[in-house]
Amino acid sequence: MRALAKTRPQPGSIEEIVVAEPETGVGQVLIEVAAGGLCGTDLAIRRWDDDIAAEYAPDFPHVLGHEFVGRSVALGSGVEGFEVGGLVVVNPHINCGRCYYCNLGRHALCLERRIMGCHIAGGLTERIAVPADNIFPLPGHTDALAAALIEPLTVAAHAVLERVPLAAGDTVLVMGAGPVGLLHLLVARAAGAAEVIVAGVAADAARLELAQKLGAVAVDQQAEDLQAAVRRVAPRGADVAYDASGHEAALQPALAALRRGGRLGMVGYCHAAAPFHSLPLALDEKEIFGCRAYYRDTWLRSTALAAGMTAELRQLVTHVLPYAEVERAFEMLEQRQCMKVVLTPEID
Ligand SMILES: [Zn+2]
Ligand SMILES: [Zn+2]
Known part of the structure; x- marks a missing residue:
């Protein structure tokens, strides 16, 4: 065979x-x-x-x-x-x-x-x-x-429902407009997010267009200031953010886009060192969580979600x-x- x-x-x-x-x-x-x-x-x-x-x-x-x-x-x-x-x-x-x-x-x-x-x-x-x-x-x-797509959907379900769960009505920022980013969008919407902002770059034009079709506020970070775009949607900042890009340049803007007390899930695997300012973590009590793949029981959630x-x-x-x-x-x-x-x- x-x-x-x-x-x-x-x-x-x-x-x-x-x-x-x-x-x-x-x-x-x-x-x-x-x-x-x-x-x-x-x-x-x-x-x-x-x-x-x-x-x-x-x-x-x-x-x-x-x-x-x-x-x-x-x-x-x-x-x-x-x-x-x-x-x-x-x-x-x-x-x-x-x-x-x-x-x-x-x-x-x-x-x-x-x-x-x-x-x-x-x-x-x-x-x-x-x-x-x-x-x-x-x-x-x-x-x-x-x-x-259920396997990568399970990755998104682990981050959005288990590791860094959001509450209905939250504003969510997703860094990265690839399949994993858009699957975070779908799970976040299913979990009751009021708004989901998906941030990509110019090369993601077609992907951002699809994100918009699926209900996101799509932002090309090379054409538009991400922080201003997030504050237009959520003046305090995003409640929750997920990095699905795995790019070292994503960490700092994702943290900056969070409101005080906001939480960030690191989902994409970034092999380079990612610089960020730690002071806002202390002053604003922001939190960063690692999210690795999924647990066995995450599959029960993701297969149920996929059906819908x-x-x-x-x-x-x-x-x-x-x-x-x-x-x-x-x-x-x-x-x-x-x-x-x-x-x-x-x-x-
Ligand atoms: Zn994979
Ligand atoms: Zn073991």
Whole structure:
């Protein structure tokens, strides 16, 4: 069967290859993959950044894909209570379940966490066997392409509903107009935010237009002063902000845009040092929270949320490509000429 894999530990080297059919082990479910999204993590794996290489250290060839959905087609022994044939989404994180952090229920902090598509083989392939505990069934009418966004939606749900929860009526600032930024917009609106400001840069023009269509006040920070734009919407400043850009230049303006006592969730992974003035943190009692991926139970919230926002999620999928066009997909991602690019083994 076909799979998209990184074939060598060096920049580039992502190809469509032929791999062996998976065996469905004890406690596992065999999934026939319908669609899988690409994101910044896949871009970093393609570039083979030093920190990514050190953290994931996969075997080669390494099958990519941590954002995928498909149909359950067979059950391994010991798996009960699953109806074969339904659409399911897969939590790609495998946690040890025994360490201090797993026992706290904070699975993203697991000391032995392995992620499908990162540390171990992922879902950009025709079939994959995954632990039954990692599967979340979706309603029968679910659109598979919209469902390919549930993994990053779960990241947004963790930040907006769990780590830095907002209150109905809050004004929210989201730094970053990529898919994760717009998913924060959708979750914030679902949680009752009165206004959501999405801040991007000139290169994000199409993305900001979509943000506006989805109900945001969109701000191009290169054309408009972000602080003035936020104060026009919320004179005191934003109640809550989320950084979904992962850019070192986002921290200071996000903090400055908060009202006194406002809270900032750091969601995007920024590998550079980010300068900021700490005095307002003391004087204004502002707070910064780290947000890493999601916990197991976050998936219960995100799958429920997704059921009510299929049309919006589907709008974020701007390109559906066959595996043969994976290079084109990465180029579009690199150039920000897309929102979410989804690859599917079903077209060729
Ligand atoms: Zn991702
Ligand atoms: Zn653990």
